[in-house]
Amino acid sequence: MTRVAVVGAGYSGFNSNTPDLSWKELMYEAAVRAYEDAGVDPRKDVDAFVTCAEDFWEGFAIFDEFVPDQLGAVLKPTFTVDADFLYGIANAVMIIKSGLADIAVVEAHSKASDILTFGEVIKFAFDPIWLRPIGKAHPYYFAALEKSAYMTARGYSDDVFAKVVEKNKANGRLNSDAPYAGKVTADDVLRSEAVFYPIRKLEIAQRADGAIVFVLAREEIARELTDTPIWVSGVGWWSETSNYDTMSFTAAYARKSAEMAYKMAGITNPARQIDVAEVDDRFAFKEVQHIEALKLAKSNEIPELVEGGYFGRGGDLPVNVSGGSLSVGNLLEATGGQKALEVVLQLRGEAGRRQVDAEVGVAQAWRYIPTASGAVAVFSR
Amino acid sequence: MAVGKKDISCPPYVKGREIKAEDIKEGKVTYWEHHPDIRYSFTAGQAISRFLKGLKEGKLLATKCDHCGRIMFPPRMFCELCFRPVDEWCEVKDTGVVETFSVSYIDPDAKPLEEPVIVAVISVDGASPKMGFMHILGEVDPDDVYIGMKVKAVWKSESEREGSVTDIKYWKPLEG
Numbered sequence: 251m252t253r254v255a256v257v258g259a260g261y262s263g264f265n266s267n268t269p270d271l272s273w274k275e276l277m278y279e280a281a282v283r284a285y286e287d288a289g290v291d292p293r294k295d296v297d298a299f300v301t302c303a304e305d306f307w308e309g310f311a312i313f314d315e316f317v318p319d320q321l322g323a324v325l326k327p328t329f330t331v332d333a334d335f336l337y338g339i340a341n342a343v344m345i346i347k348s349g350l351a352d353i354a355v356v357e358a359h360s361k362a363s364d365i366l367t368f369g370e371v372i373k374f375a376f377d378p379i380w381l382r383p384i385g386k387a388h389p390y391y392f393a394a395l396e397k398s399a400y401m402t403a404r405g406y407s408d409d410v411f412a413k414v415v416e417k418n419k420a421n422g423r424l425n426s427d428a429p430y431a432g433k434v435t436a437d438d439v440l441r442s443e444a445v446f447y448p449i450r451k452l453e454i455a456q457r458a459d460g461a462i463v464f465v466l467a468r469e470e471i472a473r474e475l476t477d478t479p480i481w482v483s484g485v486g487w488w489s490e491t492s493n494y495d496t497m498s499f500t501a502a503y504a505r506k507s508a509e510m511a512y513k514m515a516g517i518t519n520p521a522r523q524i525d526v527a528e529v530d531d532r533f534a535f536k537e538v539q540h541i542e543a544l545k546l547a548k549s550n551e552i553p554e555l556v557e558g559g560y561f562g563r564g565g566d567l568p569v570n571v572s573g574g575s576l577s578v579g580n581l582l583e584a585t586g587g588q589k590a591l592e593v594v595l596q597l598r599g600e601a602g603r604r605q606v607d608a609e610v611g612v613a614q615a616w617r618y619i620p621t622a623s624g625a626v627a628v629f630s631r
Numbered sequence: 632m633a634v635g636k637k638d639i640s641c642p643p644y645v646k647g648r649e650i651k652a653e654d655i656k657e658g659k660v661t662y663w664e665h666h667p668d669i670r671y672s673f674t675a676g677q678a679i680s681r682f683l684k685g686l687k688e689g690k691l692l693a694t695k696c697d698h699c700g701r702i703m704f705p706p707r708m709f710c711e712l713c714f715r716p717v718d719e720w721c722e723v724k725d726t727g728v729v730e731t732f733s734v735s736y737i738d739p740d741a742k743p744l745e746e747p748v749i750v751a752v753i754s755v756d757g758a759s760p761k762m763g764f765m766h767i768l769g770e771v772d773p774d775d776v777y778i779g780m781k782v783k784a785v786w787k788s789e790s791e792r793e794g795s796v797t798d799i800k801y802w803k804p805l806e807g
């Protein structure tokens with residue numbers, strides 16, 4: 251079976267609000283840039299389109315119907331997966347490997363600023379009888395429940411999560427598209443309001459708008475189109491359960507999806523073989539949980555490694571060099587897209603001031619509260 | 632035995648009977664109601680913002696693609712067929728032709744409407760073929776509506792207009 255490569259990437263955003271563009275215009279902007287980057291004409295060259303969207307985030311039912319115009323996909327094979335961008339990558343890889351398409355496009359976006367009742371929309375993911383009626387608090391407390399169980403099980407103090415925020419907010423300062431970057435110290439984090447104890451305000455990624463489009467191609471075509479194809483060497487996805495009483499609270503979904511992707515990519519020692527990682531950090535503890543689940547370090551060593559800068563931009567295994575979601579913002583189903591984008595830019599050597607040395611990178615996204623689902627993609631030069 | 636019709640004997644403890652409307656009212660059938668509060672504020676964006684502003688001024692605005700020559704209504708910032716940015720804005724007429732229509736007697740809650748609503752798809756004059764509006768017809772007897780009928784927009788007064796597709800009250804027959 252053919253290998254599959256990313257031959258083009260484009261994005262629009264990322265901003266805390268986008269009052270000047272509709273979500274369609276946002277998508278169009280990202281798509282134009284991706285096609286320009288790949289040197290393809292979507293009307294002639296692209297065989298299939300995959301978009302990633304969740305109807306409730308959009309405010310549209312049957313979102314698939316609204317997709318083709320702004321991607322150049324009119325009267326072409328198109329479908330929407332109601333999942334993160336990385337699931338879209340997995341679908342495109344399958345479409346290309348199976349021979350259905352030579353070139354496929356993946357898109358995801360967030361127009362989070364259009365949602366007026368964010369907490370209520372999140373609650374839609376809760377079982378209507380079992381979970382929705384419980385209490386009146388904003389559903390961020392679901393993340394706090396998980397953090398509470400996880401940090402207790404691992405014996406971590408809050409310092410490690412505060413350090414993650416400090417690192418990611420600092421990384422974001424080298425990213426011109428990271429609206430929530432800033433000079434924030436671990437002390438600032440620990441002093442910020444414990445809005446959902448034990449989660450503090452600065453540990454939560456704020457919402458952002460943006461769109462990401464990738465063009466993927468089979469090997470032969472990829473080599474014709476670009477000198478720097480970035481191979482999608484592994485994909486994986488996994489779901490635990492929707493029940494909070496039976497969830498692992500240790501991101502088993504990320505561990506299992508990483509195992510799937512690593513197996514496909516032939517990675518046997520991720521801590522050594524992965525050079526750069528972008529993991530879901532929409533709550534600071536999630537980054538730590540995901541570093542462990544992706545086997546980038548042993549759980550008992552993580553606090554020391556975080557403290558010592560091992561996962562910093564200049565460290566041995568940089569994590570969230572882009573600034574992560576804590577700097578870029580919560581992009582909803584486009585979260586994995588921003589992470590994959592950063593990995594691709596790093597592997598191409600196009601990450602500008604935040605460039606690190608990397609041959610192999612991993613991108614991971616979680617399907618957000620209240621889920622225990624997620625996907626992983628491994629990229630290589 | 633016919634498909635789907637099986638002779639099943641129930642165990643003695645499942646002595647069933649039909650459900651009556653009263654059973655549901657009296658809570659004998661278990662339902663759980665949820666009335667969500669989900670609200671959005673959709674950014675209209677470049678194209679539709681200007682289009683809505685046009686409606687407030689009593690104008691129908693469209694955009695043009697020089698590549699395929701289409702005049703697109705409602706306007707967009709890019710031609711979806713050529714996949715390139717549009718080239719210019721223009722005004723189209725507030726007259727058009729009925730492409731298809733329906734005389735609807737029932738509301739979304741399945742209750743009878745006092746007056747039927749005539750919903751129609753209208754190709755707008757000045758725009759490329761098959762480009763236009765889905766809107767409603769008025770000042771016309773349902774029996775007199777036909778595909779191909781020429782119609783004209785009936786606008787709200789200037790002070791009532793707010794930049795919405797309902798700034799046009801309805802479309803009425805052009806002739807008489």
Ligand SMILES: [Zn+2]
Binds near residue numbers: 697710711713
């Ligand atoms: Zn055109």
